[in-house]
């Protein structure tokens with residue numbers, strides 16, 4: 001029988017952070033993971049460069065049934081705290097659009113930094129570990145049976161992440177454990193995920209594959225100004241990933257392909273200047289030709305701006321600024337970056353991440369019903385929630 005003060009299930013971003021902080025306090029910490037390596041999602045994140053946080057982090061950047069829940073942890077362990085650690089390890093990084101911070105070299109720098117901290121504070125990591133059952137023995141004692149041994153601990157931390165990328169070892173274990181202990185789980189859904197298209201749209205838009213355009217994409221709840229990327233499967237790119245987290249099946253989204261200008265005004269100006277150009281040649285100054293051909297009828301595109309009525313100008317502007325598309329579905333967990341929903345935050349202390357009903361049981365990171373926008377927010381949530389629990393386990 002092995003004993004440890006703290007057992008953490010999941011050696012990903014939040015589990016590693018919790019382990020480091022608990023071990024710093026002198027707690028014996030055992031980190032278990034069913035995968036053969038720790039931090040696999042860190043390594044694959046941000047195209048291999050890990051968008052590890054953002055210069056601007058706010059509760060507005062997170063989605064949850066309980067929107068206030070994340071505030072406490074985010075304010076106690078901030079992006080500046082994580083940057084202090086980055087600085088200590090001299091990890092080179094750079095800023096991209098919207099304050100996103102990425103490693104200059106490799107996401108390995110982030111994982112190696114966390115593993116060095118684990119080593120420094122003597123966190124034990126056990127990989128390839130299959131957990132078979134978990135019982136609560138007494139008020140402050142849990143017992144875990146794994147395929148290798150039986151373990152007892154005082155604090156049990158669930159850091160098993162979400163359901164995205166099952167190939168990387170994602171499992172519903174954390175949700176099932178919550179339910180085993182009577183803790184509510186908000187239904188889950190893939191987030192930050194590309195859209196697939198209805199067959200007729202897919203056929204019509206397939207010639208656009210590879211085109212990326214800066215757009216504003218919106219639905220009734222939210223609006224994002226980023227690139228839209230047409231792919232051979234459907235729609236992707238940061239603007240689409242962002243809106244996908246706010247999308248419900250059957251809903252239409254709206255895309256403005258020229259958000260920086262008033263298209264009708266610009267066309268009317270050309271008309272008043274007596275410029276004799278076909279609509280398609282005017283629009284080609286602003287947008288890729290293939291895209292224009294998919295948005296506007298050939299007949300109108302061939303028309304000279306001088307011959308266009310106000311109504312035709314407005315129709316052309318509307319086709320570009322208010323393009324509506326009803327996605328067929330999302331690509332699902334196979335390619336999603338995150339999972340929406342999860343362990344109900346109303347059942348968890350926002351200060352300690354401990355269950356309100358089961359003492360000694362903690363939930364951190366993505367397994368909770370807290371989902372960040374694209375932009376480093378999901379890792380910041382993992383660091384912040386992991387850090388907070390690490391002060392109490």
Ligand SMILES: Cc1cc2nc3c(=O)[nH]c(=O)nc-3n(C[C@H](O)[C@H](O)[C@H](O)COP(=O)(O)OP(=O)(O)OC[C@H]3O[C@@H](n4cnc5c(N)ncnc54)[C@H](O)[C@@H]3O)c2cc1C
Pocket residue numbers: 009010011012013014015032033034035038039040041042044045046047050051052053129130131159160161162164165168169170171172173174336337338364365366367375376377378379380382
């Ligand atoms: C392709 C991709 C790119 C991403 N890029 C970014 C980015 O650049 N910036 C950003 O902020 N976020 C990004 N994310 C999201 C981010 O990776 C996650 O939100 C974050 O890793 C969540 O941390 P976590 O600790 O909760 O879970 P994870 O990091 O997923 O860790 C969970 C751990 O639990 C283990 N586990 C699961 N089930 C069990 C079980 N039954 N028994 C034992 N262990 C188990 C897993 O093996 C894993 O090691 C990306 C996600 C993906 C998929």
